Amino acid sequence: MQFNLFPKEVYINRRKRLQELVGSGLILLMGNQESSMNYKDNWYPFRQDSTFLYYFGLDVAGLAATIDAESGATTIFGNELSMDDIIWTGLLPTVREMAEMVGVSSTAPYQKAGKLVQDAQAHGRTVHILKPYRPENSMQLAAWLCTAPEMADSLTLIKAVIEQRAHKEAIEIKEIEDAVSISADMHMAAIRHTRPGMKEYELVAKVEEVAAAANGRLSYPVILSVNGQVLHNHYHGNTIRDGQMILNDAGAENAMHYAGDLTRTFPVGREFTSRQKELYQIVLGSMDHAISLLRPGITFREVHAQASETLLSGLKAIGLVKGDPAEAVAAGVHTLFFQCGLGHMMGLDVHDMEDLGEEYVGYTDTLKKSKEFGWKSLRLGRELETGYVLTVEPGIYMIPELIDRWAAEKKLEHFINYKAVAAYRDFGGIRIEDNFLITEDGSHKLGKHLPKTLKEIEALRLY
Amino acid sequence: MQFNLFPKEVYINRRKRLQELVGSGLILLMGNQESSMNYKDNWYPFRQDSTFLYYFGLDVAGLAATIDAESGATTIFGNELSMDDIIWTGLLPTVREMAEMVGVSSTAPYQKAGKLVQDAQAHGRTVHILKPYRPENSMQLAAWLCTAPEMADSLTLIKAVIEQRAHKEAIEIKEIEDAVSISADMHMAAIRHTRPGMKEYELVAKVEEVAAAANGRLSYPVILSVNGQVLHNHYHGNTIRDGQMILNDAGAENAMHYAGDLTRTFPVGREFTSRQKELYQIVLGSMDHAISLLRPGITFREVHAQASETLLSGLKAIGLVKGDPAEAVAAGVHTLFFQCGLGHMMGLDVHDMEDLGEEYVGYTDTLKKSKEFGWKSLRLGRELETGYVLTVEPGIYMIPELIDRWAAEKKLEHFINYKAVAAYRDFGGIRIEDNFLITEDGSHKLGKHLPKTLKEIEALRLY
Structure with missing residues (x-):
């Protein structure tokens, strides 16, 4: 399997600029999950979230990422495949290998993102999110944020993302x-x-x-x-x-x-x-x-x-x-x-x-x-x-x-x-x-x- | 727009048999909603739920239906189009017209299904549902049932549906x-x-x-x-x-x-x-x-x-x-x-x-x-x-x-x-x-x- 990606510097530079524009708090960006058609495992063709693609490029279901707008620390969250998965999907790069393709060195299991978010909240930091349009992400965000996603502050992030994505490179x-x-x-x-x-x-x-x-x-x-x-x-x-x-x-x-x-x-x-x-x-x-x-x-x-x-x-x-x-x-x-x-x-x-x-x-x-x-x-x-x-x-x-x-x-x-x-x-x-x-x-x-x-x-x- | 349907007797007979097999309680069958791709209104091709298709045939998003397993009373729930909708989608049959195509004479707005479900629960009746595989329906059922859908009794319904659908006509x-x-x-x-x-x-x-x-x-x-x-x-x-x-x-x-x-x-x-x-x-x-x-x-x-x-x-x-x-x-x-x-x-x-x-x-x-x-x-x-x-x-x-x-x-x-x-x-x-x-x-x-x-x-x- 081959990934369609820009050179990793493209993503590194975009994230650096986003960090500057947002300035403070923790940015949480959700990748998309698979979407069920007529039963759970019969999926529509996967479509990654566009903002996730813009900053992280990885066209794979089940990922999320955080960018600390102050320290710049960036982590990609996702779960590794089991041998059972490999039989069905073939050998795919690990989350760590994928992260390296787009210039990210820190990775963690998917659910760890929730812990990072809750730690930030406990320290009184703003968690910036984008309003979800997929119900899977709505439910996940509600669980991680311990509140409805609509309640989270995201206008700063929204405006920063639009500023970048509206001006095409x-x-x-x-x-x-x-x-x-x-x-x-x-x-x-x-x-x-x-x-x-x-x-x-x-x-x-x-x-x-x-x-x-x-x-x-x-x-x-x-x-x-x-x-x-x-x-x-x-x-x-x-x-x-x-x-x-x-x-x-x-x-x-x-x-x-x-x-x-x-x-x-x-x-x-x-x-x-x-x-x-x-x-x-x-x-x-x-x-x-x-x-x-x-x-x-x-x-x-x-x-x-x-x-x-x-x-x-x-x-x-x-x-x-x-x-x-x-x-x-x-x-x-x-x-x-x-x-x-x-x-x-x-x-x-x-x-x-x-x-x-x-x-x-x-x-x-x-x-x-x-x-x-x-x-x-x-x-x-x-x-x-x-x-x-x-x-x-x-x-x-x-x-x-x-x-x-x-x-x-x-x-x-x-x-x-x-x-x-x-x-x-x-x-x-x-x-x-x-x-x-x-x-x-x-x-x-x-x-x-x-x-x-x-x-x-x-x-x-x-x- | 033309509907692909079997003669209405096919659906009437299937529902009658289902009613007999289930015997008591209220059966609630969920049609599917549209599924968002990369933003809310950019949808994947619509796929109706197969069990809903089997009993009601209607290949339209945003419907639900109930069958009273005792009285046989059957209702299709859905919302009518506004003039604004018609500009974008063209003139479509009303919910009542669609229901008649499949032999159902009772219709009501979508959210009324929740009221019917809650009335049945208040009278101590079993509400039979099928486990949802789409998150939109999970959330809707949780709201209507005032409980997680996994908690509702559905094994009788599951077995009845399988008995019918497994033997192809x-x-x-x-x-x-x-x-x-x-x-x-x-x-x-x-x-x-x-x-x-x-x-x-x-x-x-x-x-x-x-x-x-x-x-x-x-x-x-x-x-x-x-x-x-x-x-x-x-x-x-x-x-x-x-x-x-x-x-x-x-x-x-x-x-x-x-x-x-x-x-x-x-x-x-x-x-x-x-x-x-x-x-x-x-x-x-x-x-x-x-x-x-x-x-x-x-x-x-x-x-x-x-x-x-x-x-x-x-x-x-x-x-x-x-x-x-x-x-x-x-x-x-x-x-x-x-x-x-x-x-x-x-x-x-x-x-x-x-x-x-x-x-x-x-x-x-x-x-x-x-x-x-x-x-x-x-x-x-x-x-x-x-x-x-x-x-x-x-x-x-x-x-x-x-x-x-x-x-x-x-x-x-x-x-x-x-x-x-x-x-x-x-x-x-x-x-x-x-x-x-x-x-x-x-x-x-x-x-x-x-x-x-x-x-x-x-x-x-x-x-």
């Missing part, structure tokens, strides 16, 4: 480029493989194969559907027909666990219909405008607002909305068509660091997330900085239930031409998505080229 | 045939796709694609490796070379969630080596003998013992062991080469009902599982009955660490020719596995034909 950008390029290959396979009469799940199978054949996996469950208006559609049982579009939102997680997250919308048949082309072009125009705005110093909230305004300008041109597009965005008109956010941070998680809290990852003490419909789904609002990696993913989604409700309420009817919108009630949805690194003077699109213009897409449908 | 056998046939396709793809120089994960990708393209998934993580001696080997990073064998243990879960579980061992190059052929033939002989014994009335423990004896006879013929094979099996000699069990029950779970306890599924009050090395890994020992579905999977595994330990201890050296065994230290492993239904007069091999003789396998490697 060159070594990470290389991995993200790789993950996005694999993701692009997944999309090319789907576009080329599509034929009227197939089932959606046959395309999903192809997408997954490309990820797995590159020693990767999916960074999130594939959204691939002729019902693109359903934002998180994981039903893949439809037969696809000429005249429909496929919305494919799929990304790879590469062998180093960095994510890609791309979306393309393409015709089931050889060509888009003229109505599909019209709306596609509006989404693409919004995307191009958003990309042109990306640079350090602009808030992503502003980019989202301008992208929404561009969408409404386009919808105005075809008679679906009326009035001033900027005023319409201020009133929330765009949220009838674009109910979600323009993008989010991306890295070791596809929604990077979502477990640490969107209010800290995507917003700040002074810029808070809006609670209004549509805006509340914008995961990233803060001012962009060099080294951020994010997605740009505008879309138009005709959700019949939402259109019906707004129309019945005559909501914002001075902006919305409901009679014209009614004709699009069963249109479906379009999303286009690429991934970007914020550079000193703008942005850099990550990964290999993936066709996105109408002409490029239709050229791929010549069969 | 005709409608289930059809689904298992389907799952095994998809599994056979997965194996054919792997055998045909293999070329020296490839990575193991490229073959895994192909295997997964076949399952997904049939609207299925994996019934367990693929074991596919040139290190076949590692029984549960989920590392797929090796480059495969001519002269090596691939051991591929992979099965599909079909759209109705029934499992297949097949293993084949084949050469990376065009042909097996003569030494590989020799051991392959020994394993195949053991398998054929085991299959010939399958019939109602024989214990699977006996089948395992005879299969082990056949293995040792073969190993004696090539000089690895000596003495009387039957005596050698009694002494445990076979466990140096065959450390695991000959097979297990299979159905909605690949190790069927493993969550209910091997001591009840595979053994009885009078036939207890052995605690000895090797024997303790035999999941199924009991007398076979018509309608059981099981796997037969003999193998020879040369585990260097185990050979070294036994050799150093001179363990059973009057039976084992350690000098000869040493030459096989790095041989690897061979397993061959098919799935069977126990019929009134013997057994029926499930699913389409998958080549297993040396000649058949090598014919597939002509490229």
Whole structure:
């Protein structure tokens, strides 16, 4: 068995910086446990916690680690294999050998972490933890801390981790480029493989194969559907027909666990219909405008607002909305068509660091997330900085239930031409998505080229 | 969205029978919740609990159900979607509509199940539950029962569920045939796709694609490796070379969630080596003998013992062991080469009902599982009955660490020719596995034909 790791200095330096940022107390970072599927020992594919990966790199279940923010003393906790284990799993490195691979010289059995935590508490020291999202870790932390994990002080740690993980290192950008390029290959396979009469799940199978054949996996469950208006559609049982579009939102997680997250919308048949082309072009125009705005110093909230305004300008041109597009965005008109956010941070998680809290990852003490419909789904609002990696993913989604409700309420009817919108009630949805690194003077699109213009897409449908 | 369901009478009849078998008290069955991967809302593919599927069929997260074993009153508990949910997930049937699909007319919000449970407890009634294997359900049950789930009485329920699920209905056998046939396709793809120089994960990708393209998934993580001696080997990073064998243990879960579980061992190059052929033939002989014994009335423990004896006879013929094979099996000699069990029950779970306890599924009050090395890994020992579905999977595994330990201890050296065994230290492993239904007069091999003789396998490697 071979470990996929950066050079050990990468982890040593990251931990040193974390220690400086946190300054005092004991930092406890939990690795993940195996996750049971339909009985205890039938496991889902193991996924290590991303923050644990960031500081310790070890992609193995059943580990935890502490960093003393004052002394710098660092220990990895885990249990050694028995001969019985070796028969089933083969010979694996010891915990001590694994720890050495990432520059840690102190190791101890897993449950010893609890003792260290309790000793620190007994001496009145702060124990910094991250809020657990896996129930196994919730229960373990509750036992070790002798209190619910929610009660432990962790804001200092949360902010320190975000400060580090939000600014991608060159070594990470290389991995993200790789993950996005694999993701692009997944999309090319789907576009080329599509034929009227197939089932959606046959395309999903192809997408997954490309990820797995590159020693990767999916960074999130594939959204691939002729019902693109359903934002998180994981039903893949439809037969696809000429005249429909496929919305494919799929990304790879590469062998180093960095994510890609791309979306393309393409015709089931050889060509888009003229109505599909019209709306596609509006989404693409919004995307191009958003990309042109990306640079350090602009808030992503502003980019989202301008992208929404561009969408409404386009919808105005075809008679679906009326009035001033900027005023319409201020009133929330765009949220009838674009109910979600323009993008989010991306890295070791596809929604990077979502477990640490969107209010800290995507917003700040002074810029808070809006609670209004549509805006509340914008995961990233803060001012962009060099080294951020994010997605740009505008879309138009005709959700019949939402259109019906707004129309019945005559909501914002001075902006919305409901009679014209009614004709699009069963249109479906379009999303286009690429991934970007914020550079000193703008942005850099990550990964290999993936066709996105109408002409490029239709050229791929010549069969 | 379309639900994959049997006719509602199937579920109604199963529940009626369960009610009769349990007789008194309140039965509480937990459906599964979504399972978080690297942050709360990034989920693993949903897998419903198999017992919940068996009695209620609904493949949806966040449900629970009760059956009053006296009155027969049955309720499904679940929460309705909000408009916000619908935007993300699309319009889904209501809980009431879903319940009607499986013949249940009473529904209530999820947390009401707790009230029903507590009312029953307050009236001194037994609440029957199954031991949870997912931590979300452990925590929920602890809250509802006001006690640790381990404390609740459930043996009556466990035995009733096993009695039903162990005897497969005709409608289930059809689904298992389907799952095994998809599994056979997965194996054919792997055998045909293999070329020296490839990575193991490229073959895994192909295997997964076949399952997904049939609207299925994996019934367990693929074991596919040139290190076949590692029984549960989920590392797929090796480059495969001519002269090596691939051991591929992979099965599909079909759209109705029934499992297949097949293993084949084949050469990376065009042909097996003569030494590989020799051991392959020994394993195949053991398998054929085991299959010939399958019939109602024989214990699977006996089948395992005879299969082990056949293995040792073969190993004696090539000089690895000596003495009387039957005596050698009694002494445990076979466990140096065959450390695991000959097979297990299979159905909605690949190790069927493993969550209910091997001591009840595979053994009885009078036939207890052995605690000895090797024997303790035999999941199924009991007398076979018509309608059981099981796997037969003999193998020879040369585990260097185990050979070294036994050799150093001179363990059973009057039976084992350690000098000869040493030459096989790095041989690897061979397993061959098919799935069977126990019929009134013997057994029926499930699913389409998958080549297993040396000649058949090598014919597939002509490229």
